[in-house]
Amino acid sequence: MCGVVGYVGDQSVTNILVEGLAKLEYRGYDSAGVAILNQEGIHVRKFKGRLSILADYLEKEPISGNIGIGHTRWATHGEPSDRNAHPHTNVVGNIALIHNGIIENYMKIKEWLIEEKGIQFKSETDSEVVAHLIDHFYEGDLLKAVYRAIARMEGAYAIGVICKDEPDKIVAVRKDSPLIVGLGEGENFLASDIPALLKHTKKMYLIENDEVVLLTKDEVKIFNELGQQVDREVFHVTWDAEAAEKEGYQHFMIKEIHEQPKGVHETLMRRLDKDHNIVLDGIKLTKEDLEKINKVYIVACGTAYHAGLVGRYAIEKFAKIPVEVDVASEFRYRDPFVDENTLFIAVSQSGETLDTLAALREAKRKGARILSVVNVVGSSVARESHDVFYTWAGPEIAVASTKAYTTQLMAMYLIALNMASTKGTMSKEDYSKVVAELKTLPEKIEKILGDIDKIQHQADAQFSNESVFFMGRGLDVNVAHEGSLKLKEISYINSFAIAAGELKHGTIALIEDGTLVIALATQDHLYEKMLSNIQEVKARGAYVLAVAKEGNKEAEKTADVVMYIPDTTDELTPILSVIPLQLFAYFIAVARGCDVDKPKNLAKSVTVE
Numbered sequence: 001m002c003g004v005v006g007y008v009g010d011q012s013v014t015n016i017l018v019e020g021l022a023k024l025e026y027r028g029y030d031s032a033g034v035a036i037l038n039q040e041g042i043h044v045r046k047f048k049g050r051l052s053i054l055a056d057y058l059e060k061e062p063i064s065g066n067i068g069i070g071h072t073r074w075a076t077h078g079e080p081s082d083r084n085a086h087p088h089t090n091v092v093g094n095i096a097l098i099h100n101g102i103i104e105n106y107m108k109i110k111e112w113l114i115e116e117k118g119i120q121f122k123s124e125t126d127s128e129v130v131a132h133l134i135d136h137f138y139e140g141d142l143l144k145a146v147y148r149a150i151a152r153m154e155g156a157y158a159i160g161v162i163c164k165d166e167p168d169k170i171v172a173v174r175k176d177s178p179l180i181v182g183l184g185e186g187e188n189f190l191a192s193d194i195p196a197l198l199k200h201t202k203k204m205y206l207i208e209n210d211e212v213v214l215l216t217k218d219e220v221k222i223f224n225e226l227g228q229q230v231d232r233e234v235f236h237v238t239w240d241a242e243a244a245e246k247e248g249y250q251h252f253m254i255k256e257i258h259e260q261p262k263g264v265h266e267t268l269m270r271r272l273d274k275d276h277n278i279v280l281d282g283i284k285l286t287k288e289d290l291e292k293i294n295k296v297y298i299v300a301c302g303t304a305y306h307a308g309l310v311g312r313y314a315i316e317k318f319a320k321i322p323v324e325v326d327v328a329s330e331f332r333y334r335d336p337f338v339d340e341n342t343l344f345i346a347v348s349q350s351g352e353t354l355d356t357l358a359a360l361r362e363a364k365r366k367g368a369r370i371l372s373v374v375n376v377v378g379s380s381v382a383r384e385s386h387d388v389f390y391t392w393a394g395p396e397i398a399v400a401s402t403k404a405y406t407t408q409l410m411a412m413y414l415i416a417l418n419m420a421s422t423k424g425t426m427s428k429e430d431y432s433k434v435v436a437e438l439k440t441l442p443e444k445i446e447k448i449l450g451d452i453d454k455i456q457h458q459a460d461a462q463f464s465n466e467s468v469f470f471m472g473r474g475l476d477v478n479v480a481h482e483g484s485l486k487l488k489e490i491s492y493i494n495s496f497a498i499a500a501g502e503l504k505h506g507t508i509a510l511i512e513d514g515t516l517v518i519a520l521a522t523q524d525h526l527y528e529k530m531l532s533n534i535q536e537v538k539a540r541g542a543y544v545l546a547v548a549k550e551g552n553k554e555a556e557k558t559a560d561v562v563m564y565i566p567d568t569t570d571e572l573t574p575i576l577s578v579i580p581l582q583l584f585a586y587f588i589a590v591a592r593g594c595d596v597d598k599p600k601n602l603a604k605s606v607t608v609e
Contacts, residue, residue, distance in 0.1 A: 002086070002100040003027035003072040004179075005196050006160045006170045009187025009217045010066055017070035018055050020189075020196040025051050026397050027100075027192060028074025029598050031085035034058070035096035038065035041164050042096045046071075046085035066217075067167065069160045069190070071098040077106070078124030088128040090135035091119060094164035095142075097134065099127035100192060101157035101177040109133055109152065126155075134161060143214055146171045147227060150212075156354055160190055172213040178352040178380065181205040181213055181220055183234065188215045194237055194376075195395060202237040206378045235378055251596045253398035253490070257582050258449055263403045264575065265442040266392035267410045276435055278418045283371060283387040285343075290423050293343045293369070296323040299331050299359045300347035303401040303485060304408060307373075308347050309478035310574050311412030317571065318426055318434075319419035328355035332362040340367035345415075348372070349396060349404040351379020360384060373411045375404050389415060398597045400490045402582050405482060406445075409575050413438060437568055441575050444566040448579045455580055458545060458561055459587030463491075465516045469507065470497040470581075472520035473530055479574045480520055483581030490589040490599045500533040513541035518581070521548045521555055522565065522573040534558040545584075547577050 003024025007016045017034045025032075032054045033046025043063045047053045051072055071086035078084035087096045103109070106126035113119045113132050121128055130149060137148040142163045150159075156176035162169075172179060172190050182189030182197035182204055189197045190213075194204065207213060210225040222230050249255035273279050296315055298308035305327055312323040321343075326336070328346075338344065344363040348356045351374035360381060364370050372385035375393050382388045391407035417434060420426035462468075468487060470480035480497035488495040498507050500519070511517070517537050521530040527548075534544050535558050546559035555562045565576040589596045 006190030030080035
């Protein structure tokens, strides 16, 4: 969950490292540090807190050098502190290391290093262990020492290492944590993610699992786990650095909320031919393939999991195939019924979510067909899948996902409709109606975004609440879970979501005067039942903020405030109904003075279990 960056070339390295880390701060921001190598040796500077603390220090006391590594941390082992911050070094300080991931057997290695080598550790981290282990094997060849060290390491990691005695190179390793290499003229770069390098190059190597990389300013060599050099095709990035900037918005999150019409439009229109038929160029599921499938698993984490819940509804309704949705961190531990007749759909914004990757590999090992829905081209989940559906959300920087979610919903609808069309489970007339309605959604999202004063007013009035619950029926339950997650992760309000029919089975005991209830009532066939549920909580003193379709004015007779979304078919309401909930969470967090883009204890890409 941390961010790593490295540089070797002729430029002064300090600004390159700091600028790169600034683009990776969404991956972790409880401490930051750099190690810069020059003729005097390796100079390490690292501080608890935001990157700005490190940047201010280096501006006042710059360090010269043309090679270095940097790190921004999301703490796993050891509290956020100066001593637990990266980079870490060996005892004499001639080897420095940055690490993203977890070394699962670090305690065993640490105990051996203490007992056999008498090493006194400076930090509580698993990462420092690796620096000392590489030092133990170092005999003048850093690449060989790294190979010998990783042979004894278990876990997930992306590592970058420099050594005073080999001042022209960086050695890097990737195992289950993202790593890319940027290619320049007389300089080369290392990072966790593409935005860190876009200012300098659009030519990248996507490093595969279990690969080791040797970078000098003039060349990059990639080796497999056996030490054999491998060829790698250059990946050319097609978007620019400006796409990841705020462009005048106060926060990335509100910018990304406003980018949803474009993202949803792109994700849809890139899959429609001139006759408005869905063409999924990255998915090769034939009618024969679909006839063999007796079950679909959709597996994901967090917001992507909530998109999967909507995907289940769409696939079952349109394609008539049974679907199970599972949290990735639980999937592989319950011995699921997966075989060659299973379609496994992995959903991940980053394509690097470790739990989702592990579940994918387990399903693949059992013979399942793997289809992934990801936003990042060339990511691990995409590369390890048989079929890939790329969403076109563009870079998402805010930790709380918004546009990735709505584009994932669009992906799910398109996959479900394509399956239905291929299998013949849906009439051409019904298929065409749904596609036509999908085409109206970007404009309808724009309409919601064009009238947000009412939402902001409600947020300003309700920001002091410390407990909120969401409720809905049918598809609205799935959106309620996403709305609740958005609120809790950026405002730190205790929030949860329930199926409204469960009210009388316990939750109604929590209702008292002033309790804030967010009630989604967008499903026409369940509308009357939902109004009854609103009346139940109102009778016990709740303040109800409802979300309903335009024209359904009955909600105004029961709820305190109603936020309306443009009318659409019940099946497609989640793409619209989530927008007011995203905005409500955003304005609540702003009113409470929270750091919206970087909520505490969270990071954008979860690359550890």
